[in-house]
Amino acid sequence: MPRGRKCKACTLEKRHQARQVPQNLVDAQATTRSNEGASSQVEQRSRSSQALPTMESLHRHRLNEKVILLVYYLLYKYQIKEPITKGEMVRNVIQIHRNHFLEILKRASDHMEVLFGLDMKELDPYRHVYILVNKLEPCCDTVLNDDRGVPRTGLVMTILGVIYMNRNCATEEQVWETLNVMGLYQGRRHFLFGEPKKLITDLVKENYLVYRQVPHSHPPHCEFLWGPRAHVETTKMKVLEFLAKVRGTDPTTFPFLYEEALKDEEERAQARAAARAHHPAMARERSRAEESSSSHP
Incomplete structure (x- = not known):
């Protein structure tokens, strides 16, 4: 190839390479940012997945606290022999966890039964009034x-x-x-x-x-x-x-x-x-004895 054409071709090649370098750098930087973004998303998802159990465990811990507090509250109401209402339990114990009322009440009732032998009975399903009943006979x-x-x-x-x-x-x-x-x-x-x-x-x-x-x-x-x-x-x-x-x-x-x-x-x-059959017979015998004694002055 003649020298002039060769130099011109070299010049065109260098210009083409010069144009390609910035474009390759942009592509590389874009790829890097994309990888960083993907890595960041993965990290965020990982942090989020780690935060969820933490929030869940915190929520369960707060519910557990409410269960324990409700057990003590129910025990107090039993001691002073007062009925318990849903409104009192929500207002005095459960408070902001009212959406979990049934779960908390069920768990607290189970504790009352196992620890103290007291059954939770609903007296009035409309006003949600409850009492605690001893598993043994009332006389004890x-x-x-x-x-x-x-x-x-x-x-x-x-x-x-x-x-x-x-x-x-x-x-x-x-x-x-x-x-x-x-x-x-x-x-x-x-x-x-x-x-x-x-x-x-x-x-x-x-x-x-x-x-x-x-x-x-x-x-x-x-x-x-x-x-x-x-x-x-x-x-x-x-x-x-x-x-x-x-x-x-x-x-x-x-x-x-x-x-x-x-x-x-x-x-x-x-x-x-x-026993039921025996009592009427005894009553009849007692009645006959009383009539016999009254007929003989």
């Missing part, structure tokens, strides 16, 4: 409270359940093992229930429990049984239902105990029917 309400009025029915039902699940008698070790799981230890005063050993002694004195030495045991050891008052104020079926509630299951998942509880219910029904 005052007896099963300590000086501060804390119901002990939940503990009583738990101990009766341990006895029932161990073929109607439980060793001291079995009872205390269960109480330890609940945070009650011998010699250590509980912030709600006081000294646990005194609690057990009181329940024996009140005939809810029988405490006896196992016959012919070597070395000697003692066991607990249901006391006569427990047989009057509750049933095996009620205790089994309570245990199932605590474990989040159904009474039928304990087939042997369930069959025994059904048999106990049938025997109690027959005894009540016999």
Whole structure:
């Protein structure tokens, strides 16, 4: 190629390269910015995904606090023997979490049942008025409270359940093992229930429990049984239902105990029917005796 043409071609090539360099730089910078943007979006999404569990956990923590506060509020209302209304619970405890009222009430009611043996009953579905009912017969309400009025029915039902699940008698070790799981230890005063050993002694004195030495045991050891008052104020079926509630299951998942509880219910029904039939007969005999005595001055 002639020198002139070659130089001219070199010049055109350099000009073309010069034009390409800025364009390549722009393309490269655009690509870099695109990558940075994508990376930033990924990072933002990552931060957002990390923030969501944090916000969720914070929300759950606040609801848990409301559940605990509602438990104390319900316990206070039970102690002063006042009914509870939805309006009071929302205004005094739940407040801004009113949209979660049913969830909070359900969880608090479960705690009241498991810890204190108190069932939440709705008296008026229109005005949303509730009361707390002791699982044992009403006559034991005052007896099963300590000086501060804390119901002990939940503990009583738990101990009766341990006895029932161990073929109607439980060793001291079995009872205390269960109480330890609940945070009650011998010699250590509980912030709600006081000294646990005194609690057990009181329940024996009140005939809810029988405490006896196992016959012919070597070395000697003692066991607990249901006391006569427990047989009057509750049933095996009620205790089994309570245990199932605590474990989040159904009474039928304990087939042997369930069959025994059904048999106990049938025997109690027959005894009540016999008592009802016996009372009219006694009344008629008493009436005849009174008429006979009045006819003979």
